[in-house]
Amino acid sequence: MRTPWSRRSLGSAEDRATYETLHTASLAAPALRRGLDEDSAEKAIKHLRTLLGAPSVALTDTERVLATDGPRERRADVMELAREVISAGTTQAFSTPRASYLHAIVAPLTVEDTVVGAVVVSSPTASAGLARATTEVARWVSSQLELAELDKSRTALMEAELRALRAQISPHFVYNSLGAIASFVRTDPERARELLLEFADFTRYSFRRHGEFTTLADELRSIERYLVLEKARFGDRLHVTVQVAPEVLSVTLPFLSIQPLVENAVRHGLERKAGGGNVTVIARDAGNEAVLTIEDDGVGEDPERVRRVLAGDTSTDSVGLGNVDERMRTVYGNAYGIVVETAPGAGTKVTVRVPKYAPGAER
Missing domain, CATH: 3.30.565.10 (Histidine kinase-like ATPase, C-terminal domain)
Structure with a gap:
């Protein structure tokens, strides 16, 4: 006899937490697999904030803030912190007395060893646990962005190979076909x-x-x-x-x-x-x-x-x-x-x- 599915079937609280985390990550992934831009950042940001459980999260590229979720921090202040981390290439914690929250943790986003942006997390406190979580989420986002680059490379390669194939096939077949048609x-x-x-x-x-x-x-x-x-x-x-x-x-x-x-x-x-x-x-x-x-x-x-x-x-x-x-x-x-x-x-x-x-x- 089958029993109806329910949240209890997920087992312990730890099992349910794991499921929620994986489910939230799966919601953010499709947007990030298209690359890092305003549209993908806007679609992914709320899910990243849920993953981190933080009051405010922002995504940036190397030039500007792409999306934020939570209280609106001054984008210039957020980008100032992001640039420091983009330059250093490592996760850093900051005190931000001018912002809505007293602390910020910023982790770099990298694609093929190149820093392409940052995750900026604002919070009333800056714990070691939040720093680790921010670093891991940034690594996961980076992996999705790398997959996006691989997809682009694969597409470009296939387009080049297809152009080469058309160039190779076309002359021989075209001449023979037109000759056959002309004969009739x-x-x-x-x-x-x-x-x-x-x-x-x-x-x-x-x-x-x-x-x-x-x-x-x-x-x-x-x-x-x-x-x-x-x-x-x-x-x-x-x-x-x-x-x-x-x-x-x-x-x-x-x-x-x-x-x-x-x-x-x-x-x-x-x-x-x-x-x-x-x-x-x-x-x-x-x-x-x-x-x-x-x-x-x-x-x-x-x-x-x-x-x-x-x-x-x-x-x-x-x-x-x-x-x-x-x-x-x-x-x-x-x-x-x-x-x-x-x-x-x-x-x-x-x-x-x-x-x-x-x-x-x-x-």
Whole structure:
């Protein structure tokens, strides 16, 4: 028999205090994970004051007071104390006879060993316990700000890699597609018009300017357009099989992380094979993950060359293979790099695993 949840189920007073502290910290974290500015400080400050149990708390950057909670101290006085601590880089206690409270404890906020601001706590008394609490809260705030910087760095890296990928893929595909479309202009104008629309939709998706993530459904639609255009060029030499479990269509993954692998299969696997061949794209449900395989029965590749590509060798021309591997590892961790099985004359199979749910991977 189940009993209704209640505060008593949290156990002792110490258990309840721990829960309240963690809950309060979780309320402040989302704002701080966006970085240190007026908006994030205003959203976090009341929760920080609750954590400290202090009459008045302020957050500053290196130039100004960003937010306060409690009796309104003169911001110039608060910033004067903050600057001393920002300069020294250590927690300090002050007597403040001009302020509403007689004492202040100020702790620095640091990101990658650089002081970026301060937590200023005003109180009638300056106990060692309050000083320790202020220092620990400042360290926790600093950790959230460091995570915000990591998020920004990751975003900048992914944007740079995506620009590089577009630059690498575009010329080859654009020239071939336009050539294929041109070949139908006189002999089959309706086919040429349909292919031109497919080309427009494909390029619109590939060069969109918003979002580093997409859904598997959208990525597969782009792949279908790409393959329609390639089949116009290859004719009966290219055979395509696509099998997708409906359960994985909504999975979020890095933008342009599957299409380059399909292009690699066509360009490096089949283009050099007499008589063409087959490309198979399979997306299946694997519990907490979606598993995607792109396989061709083309000319295959030297495994040592593939290892060099995945290690970052830019002298090769495998379209996006290393780029996709790097972006998958950046988003999901090293356990989610792509796996390539190949040998000369034996075709190539690329496997990609994507977690169905991953923090930060949002469309």
